[in-house]
Amino acid sequence: MNKEEIRADFPILQRKVNGKPLVYLDNAASSQKPLVVIDTISNYYKHNYSNIHRGVHTLSQEGTEMYENVRKKTASFINAVSQNEIIFTKGTTDAFNLLAHSYSRSFLKKGDKVLISTMEHHANIVPWQIAAEIYGIELVECPIHTDGTLDTNAYDKLLETGINLVSITYVSNTLGTINPIKELIAKANAKNIHFIVDAAQASPHMILDVQDLGCDFLTFSAHKMLGPTGVGILWGKSELLNQMQPYQGGGDMIDKVTIAKTTYNDIPHKFEAGTPNIADVIGFGAALDYLLELGMDNIAAEEHALLTYASTQLKTIPNLKIYNESSQKAPVISFNVGEIHPYDIGVLLDQFGIAIRTGHHCTQPLMDFYSIPGTCRASFAFYNTTSEIDYFVESLIKTIAILS
Amino acid sequence: MSNPKSISEIQQIIIDDFEFLEDWTEKYNYIIDLGKELAPLDEQYKIDENKVKGCQSQVWLHSSLNPDGTIEFLADSDAIITKGLIAMVTKVFTNQSPADILKSELTFIEEIGLHSHLSPTRSNGLASMIKLIKIYASAYQSKLSNV
Numbered sequence: 297m298n299k300e301e302i303r304a305d306f307p308i309l310q311r312k313v314n315g316k317p318l319v320y321l322d323n324a325a326s327s328q329k330p331l332v333v334i335d336t337i338s339n340y341y342k343h344n345y346s347n348i349h350r351g352v353h354t355l356s357q358e359g360t361e362m363y364e365n366v367r368k369k370t371a372s373f374i375n376a377v378s379q380n381e382i383i384f385t386k387g388t389t390d391a392f393n394l395l396a397h398s399y400s401r402s403f404l405k406k407g408d409k410v411l412i413s414t415m416e417h418h419a420n421i422v423p424w425q426i427a428a429e430i431y432g433i434e435l436v437e438c439p440i441h442t443d444g445t446l447d448t449n450a451y452d453k454l455l456e457t458g459i460n461l462v463s464i465t466y467v468s469n470t471l472g473t474i475n476p477i478k479e480l481i482a483k484a485n486a487k488n489i490h491f492i493v494d495a496a497q498a499s500p501h502m503i504l505d506v507q508d509l510g511c512d513f514l515t516f517s518a519h520k521m522l523g524p525t526g527v528g529i530l531w532g533k534s535e536l537l538n539q540m541q542p543y544q545g546g547g548d549m550i551d552k553v554t555i556a557k558t559t560y561n562d563i564p565h566k567f568e569a570g571t572p573n574i575a576d577v578i579g580f581g582a583a584l585d586y587l588l589e590l591g592m593d594n595i596a597a598e599e600h601a602l603l604t605y606a607s608t609q610l611k612t613i614p615n616l617k618i619y620n621e622s623s624q625k626a627p628v629i630s631f632n633v634g635e636i637h638p639y640d641i642g643v644l645l646d647q648f649g650i651a652i653r654t655g656h657h658c659t660q661p662l663m664d665f666y667s668i669p670g671t672c673r674a675s676f677a678f679y680n681t682t683s684e685i686d687y688f689v690e691s692l693i694k695t696i697a698i699l700s
Numbered sequence: 701m702s703n704p705k706s707i708s709e710i711q712q713i714i715i716d717d718f719e720f721l722e723d724w725t726e727k728y729n730y731i732i733d734l735g736k737e738l739a740p741l742d743e744q745y746k747i748d749e750n751k752v753k754g755c756q757s758q759v760w761l762h763s764s765l766n767p768d769g770t771i772e773f774l775a776d777s778d779a780i781i782t783k784g785l786i787a788m789v790t791k792v793f794t795n796q797s798p799a800d801i802l803k804s805e806l807t808f809i810e811e812i813g814l815h816s817h818l819s820p821t822r823s824n825g826l827a828s829m830i831k832l833i834k835i836y837a838s839a840y841q842s843k844l845s846n847v
Contacts, residue, residue: 314724637779639757639824643817644781647724655756669778670756698728699780 297590297598302679305330305586309679316649319684324469324628324675325653326519327500329583333522336582337575348574349548349565363574366581367564373584374514375505376531383537383567384577387528388496389419391515392463394530394543394567395492396423397430399461399513402540403490406432408460413438413446413475414665415468418658420494424463438464440665444471444620448480455483461490467497470657470673471620472603472628474498481510490536496520500677501599501626503592506531523583524576530567537563544569595678599627602676602685609689613696619671627676630657633692636699638672644698648691702770703795710792711808718812727812728781735784741776752825752832757782759825763836770795771840773833782824785809785817789826793833798841806830 303309306328311318320328340362346355348363364379371379385391404410410424410433424435438454439447446464455462462484466477477493484491492513495504499516506514513536518527532540542549542560546569551559560566587595604623610616615634632638642654655670656663663670674688703710721727741750745762752759757779764772773794777783792808793801809815818827 637757637782639779640781642756644728647728669758698725699732 297594297678299679299681302590303681305332306679307331307334313649313651314647319648319650319680319688321674321676321680321684321688322651322653323500323677323680324472324497324520324626324657324673326525327522327677328679329524330522330586332586333524333579333582337524337579340575340578345575347571359574362578362581363572366577366584369581369584370529371531373504373588374529374531375507377507378534380563381531381534381537383530383532383564384572385515385528385530385567386526386573387519388417388494388515388517389423389528391528391530392419392423392494393426395463395513395515396427398540398543398567399490399536400427400431400433403536404431404433404460408433409436409458410434411436411438411451411454411459411462411464413464414440415444415446415471415473415659415662416463416465417469417494417496418660419496420463420465420492421661433460437661440662442666443622444468444473445622446473446475446480448476451480452483455487455489459484459487459489461492463492463494465494465497467495467501467626467628468620468659468662469497469628470630470659470662470671472497472625472630472675473620473622474625477511478509485510497626497628500587500595501592502596512536518576518580518583521583522586523580526573527576527580534563537567540567542566542569546570548572590678598678599676602678602680602682603627603629605682606674606676606685606689609685610692613689613693619666628673629675630671630673632668632671633696634700636696638670640699641672641692641695644695645688645691648687648695650688650691652688701766701795702768702797707792707796707800707804711806711811714788714792714808715811727814731784731788731814732780733784734787735777735780735782738776738783738787738790741774745774746776752829757824759786759829761786761829761832763833763840765840765843766795769844770797771801771837773836775829777825779824782826785814785824785826786829789830789833798837798844801837802834802841 308328344358348360367379367382370382438451441447467474481491490512493511495514495516500521513532516529519525549561549566549569551561617632619630638654653673741760746760750760750762752761757777759777762774766772773790775786775790
C-alpha cells in the first residue's frame with residue numbers, strides 16, 4: 297500500500313490541530329473521506345441534481361439511475377441475492393429502529409424474547425427497549441467474559457430458553473472483539489431463530505458475505521467506511537422484508553393512496569419513505585469503489601499490521617490496561633492507564649493534535665460490566681501510519697507524566 | 701463567610717495568573733495543580749442530587765446558604781482537568797451574594813483561552829455547573845426575599 301498516495305486522497309489529513317499535524321485515531325467513530333467521495337457529492341449537486349424516482353425529465357432519470365446503481369453496488373459488496381434487499385436508511389441506528397418496529401410488529405408477540413449481548417452498542421439496545429414497551433417483548437442479555445469475548449456457552453444455553461430473535465454485533469465498537477458470528481448464526485438457524493448482525497464496525501474492515509454468513513438481516517453505516525454521514529444500510533432477506541409492515545409512511549413508499557386506505561410499494565421502496573438522501577447515497581457509491589479498488593483484503597492486512605504495531609508499543613507503558621488483548625480483533629484498542637480518567641487523557645492528547653475517543657462509546661452496559669466510567673479508544677484505518685502511532689505513544693507517555 | 705473580593709476581582713486575579721503561563725503544557729499543569737489542591741468533596745455530599753449532568757467526567761456541586769446571605773459552593777470531579785476548572789469557577793462564585801452571582805458575567809474561561817472546555821462536545825459538566833450555580837443563586841435569592 298502506497299501510504300503517501302493514499303494519504304493525499306484524504307484532504308483533511310493534511311490539516312493541523314492545535315498547531316500540530318492531525319493524527320486521526322477516531323476511525324471507529326467515523327472515518328475520514330477521500331476527495332473522490334467529496335467530489336462525487338459536489339458534482340451531483342452541480343450537474344445532475346433533482347428529485348428522483350418519479351420524474352420523467354432527464355435530470356430525474358439520471359439521478360434515479362445513479363442512486364439505484366449504488367443499491368446494486370451495495371448488494372454486490374455484501375453478496376446479497378438481490379438489490380431489492382438493500383434498504384437505505386439514515387444510519388445503523390435508523391436501521392435498528394426500523395427493525396425494532398417493523399420486525400417486532402410483524403413477527404413478535406407479547407412475551408417473545410430478543411437476545412442481545414453485553415457488548416452491544418446502544419443502537420442495538422434502546423430501539424428494542426422501546427419495542428418492548430410497545431409490543432411487550434423481552435430483552436435477554438448474553439454475557440461476556442472479562443477478556444472481552446462473548447460467552448458462547450451462555451449463548452448456547454440461552455438459545456434453549458425460547459429465544460425468538462437474536463441481534464448481536466459482528467465486531468464490538470468499544471473492544472474490537474470479532475464475534476464468531478457465523479457459528480452463532482448457524483446455531484440460531486438450526487432452531488429457526490432469525491438473526492440480525494450489527495456490521496457497523498465490521499463493514500469498514502472485512503469482506504461481508506450475507507449468503508455465506510447465513511444471517512437474516514445485517515446493518516451498517518456509510519460514514520464509518522469512507523462514505524458520507526446520513527446513509528445507512530439495512531439488508532434483509534426479501535421473504536422477510538416482504539412480510540414486514542413499513543416503518544414510516546409518506547412519499548416513495550406507496551403503491552396507491554386513498555383517504556380510506558393505502559397499498560404499499562414493493563421492497564426496497566416500501567421502507568424508504570420520503571425523498572431519500574440522494575446525494576449522500578451517490579457519494580457512498582464512490583466510497584465503495586474506493587474501498588474495492590484498494591481491496592478489502594489489503595485493507596484488513598494493513599489495519600491488522602497497525603493494530604499489532606500499536607498494541608506492542610502500548611503494552612510497554614506501565615499500568616496501561618487494554619480491554620481485550622487479543623490480536624485477532626478489529627483495529628480498535630480500548631485502554632485505561634492506572635487511575636487516570638480517560639477524559640483527562642483525551643483532552644491532553646488533543647493538544648498534541650491527536651484525535652482519540654474517550655468515554656463510554658455508547659456501550660454503557662459494557663462499562664458497567666468492567667465497573668469503569670469509560671475508556672480511551674484509539675482506532676485505526678488503513679491511512680494511518682506507524683510514525684503516527686509512534687507519535688501517539690510518545691505523546692501518551694508525556695500526557696501520563698503530566699497527569700501523574 | 702462573605703468573600704472580601706468581588707467576582708470580577710477574582711476573575712481578574714485568575715486571568716493575571718494565566719498571563720505568566722507560556723504554553724499549553726504550563727497552562728494544563730497549572731490547572732491540574734489547582735485540581736489536586738481542591739479539597740475533595742465530603743462523601744456525604746457526593747449524592748445523586750448533587751450530580752451535575754455531564755457525559756464523560758462526573759461533577760458534583762453542593763451549595764449551602766451562609767448566615768450572612770452569601771452562598772457557599774463546594775465541588776468535585778472524577779477527572780483532574782475538570783476538577784481544576786471547577787476549582788477556578790468555585791473560587792469565583794463561592795461566598796458571594798445571590799444578587800452578585802446573578803448579575804455577574806463569567807468571562808475568565810474565555811480570556812484564559814479555555815473556552816473549548818465549555819463546548820457541549822467536551823461533555824465535562826462545566827457548562828452545566830455554571831448554569832446550575834446561577835439557578836441556585838436565583839433560588840436562594842427568592843428564598844431570602846420571602847423571609
